[in-house]
Amino acid sequence: MAGDSTRCVTAVAPEKVPGSPMQRGPVFAAPYQLSADEGTEADTYARASNPGWRDLESALAVLEGAAGALVVGSGMSAVTVALRSLLTAGDTVVVPADGYYQVRAYARERLEPMGITVHELKTSDMADEVAAGLLATATGTTVVVVETPANPSLDVVDLRAVAELCRNAGAVLVVDNTTATPLGQRPLELGADVVVASGTKALSGHSDLLMGYVAAADADLLTGMGRERALSGTVLGPFETWLAHRSLGTAGLRFERQCVNAMALATLLESHPAALDVRYPGLPGDPSHGVASAQMHRFGGLVSLKFDSADRFHRFVAGSELLMSATSFGGIHTTADRRARWGDPVPDGFTRISCGIEDTDDLIADVERALSAL
Numbered sequence: 001m002a003g004d005s006t007r008c009v010t011a012v013a014p015e016k017v018p019g020s021p022m023q024r025g026p027v028f029a030a031p032y033q034l035s036a037d038e039g040t041e042a043d044t045y046a047r048a049s050n051p052g053w054r055d056l057e058s059a060l061a062v063l064e065g066a067a068g069a070l071v072v073g074s075g076m077s078a079v080t081v082a083l084r085s086l087l088t089a090g091d092t093v094v095v096p097a098d099g100y101y102q103v104r105a106y107a108r109e110r111l112e113p114m115g116i117t118v119h120e121l122k123t124s125d126m127a128d129e130v131a132a133g134l135l136a137t138a139t140g141t142t143v144v145v146v147e148t149p150a151n152p153s154l155d156v157v158d159l160r161a162v163a164e165l166c167r168n169a170g171a172v173l174v175v176d177n178t179t180a181t182p183l184g185q186r187p188l189e190l191g192a193d194v195v196v197a198s199g200t201k202a203l204s205g206h207s208d209l210l211m212g213y214v215a216a217a218d219a220d221l222l223t224g225m226g227r228e229r230a231l232s233g234t235v236l237g238p239f240e241t242w243l244a245h246r247s248l249g250t251a252g253l254r255f256e257r258q259c260v261n262a263m264a265l266a267t268l269l270e271s272h273p274a275a276l277d278v279r280y281p282g283l284p285g286d287p288s289h290g291v292a293s294a295q296m297h298r299f300g301g302l303v304s305l306k307f308d309s310a311d312r313f314h315r316f317v318a319g320s321e322l323l324m325s326a327t328s329f330g331g332i333h334t335t336a337d338r339r340a341r342w343g344d345p346v347p348d349g350f351t352r353i354s355c356g357i358e359d360t361d362d363l364i365a366d367v368e369r370a371l372s373a374l
Contacts, residue, residue: 004183004297005252011059012249023249026242027052048230052241057213059248060199063182065189066215068222070229071241075178075198077234078212079103080110082174082196083143084232085224089115091140094131097122098155099147099176101344123150127161135169142169146192147176149288152339152352154179154279154304156288159295163191179329183255184298188217201330202301204247205254209240254332254357258301261334261355264364266303274316274374276306276349301356302329307349312374313338316351319370322358329354334363 002010014024029046043049053071060069072078083106087093095107097120107118119134126146135142144166148157159175166173174194175187181202187195197203199211216222229235236244259282266280281292282299292299307313317325317336326335327342334356340348355363 003252004256005250007063008183008252009249011062012055012245014055023246024051024055024242026239028238046238047233047235050238050241052238052245053236056236056241056245056248059245060182060213061215063248064177064195064215065182065186066195067217067219069213069215070222070225071199071236071244072212072214072229073234073236074210075196075200075212076102076106078196078198078214079145079176080106081225081228081232081234082194082214083107083111083145085228086143086172086174087111087116087141092117092119092138092142094119094121094126094134094138094142094144096120096126096145096147096150098153098345099123099145099150100178101342103145103147103176123148123153123155123157126157127165131162132165132169135165135171138169138171142166142171143174144171145174145176147179148185149179149281149292149300149302151179151302152304152337152344152346152350154281154288154302156281156292156296158291159185159187159190159192166193167191179300179302180296180298181251181255181300181330183252184259184300185296188215190295193217194221199244201328202255202258203251203330204244205251205330205332206243206247207328207331207333209243211236211240211244255298255301257357257360258330258355259298261358261360261363262299262301262303262353264360265353265355265367268364268367269303269305272371274307274312274371276308277304279304301354303353303355305351305353306347307351310338310340310348313349313351315374316370319373320366321369322356322363322366323353323370332357334358 032043057069173192175192178198195215269275269278
């Protein structure tokens, strides 16, 4: 298989037609001209289908190894479109207890009142007898949502093992691949049925748009999700579509540097007394390293650690010239986020660092200076 940067560049390349641009420009939501032969048009209204979406969806499907993909307005839109199309009253959904907190909130505040049974499991329990027992007694259609590496804990679950549990129970496995990206792992190749992700982050990579997508191993699964997208209107705008498609070509280069920076930063933090409980799947001593090594191609750009207080977190950021305090992740700038402020069940000083694409030596020197001032 070609390298990640080659795959990214070729995924966004159009068919070679002399005289045509190397990449399509923005396709705006102007009215489409209809045909007298009604019903033969590829596009009639941009909320249902448009050329910009198809270009981006084709590239995402290639990178995820999927039968197809659908783009939506945000990462949360990807989660909600998938779950609303798969679940009805009497069904069951399992969500990560230590993953992105808004997914839990959506399940409890929106799905549970609809008569859908909601269970929460830690990422570390998703592949063991706890999960097997839960799936054996679940009612209706069961959907298992796994986020790996989990955000913000960075725990990793064995996707092959979870997929086998789901197959045995007749459950649908949905994997949130936001933190790893398809350049870090391809869940569909490991047995997942559906991938959801926020393209807001590392794939688009410039912190200048909101976007999500759903990809599936079976194109039939996307039919209901496409209908849900059209009816709910959770769509991706035309300019954001073009920006994401344009950015995707450099995702391999950016993600490679982010991963190199994350490994260097985790190694530094692991040896510093002020940085507690450093987590990065690429560290040989990380609890998830063995599983991560078996299923991930790269370990991602996120590092987590704990400072002993919120004040020490703020002094750390203030002492750095390169780090900014910001939420979200995956952009070209290195950022730090104190996750307790958003309601994550973590200590006040828990910190998630998203590594950017700065020169590695410069980033490490800057963080060393910030740590020395604590």
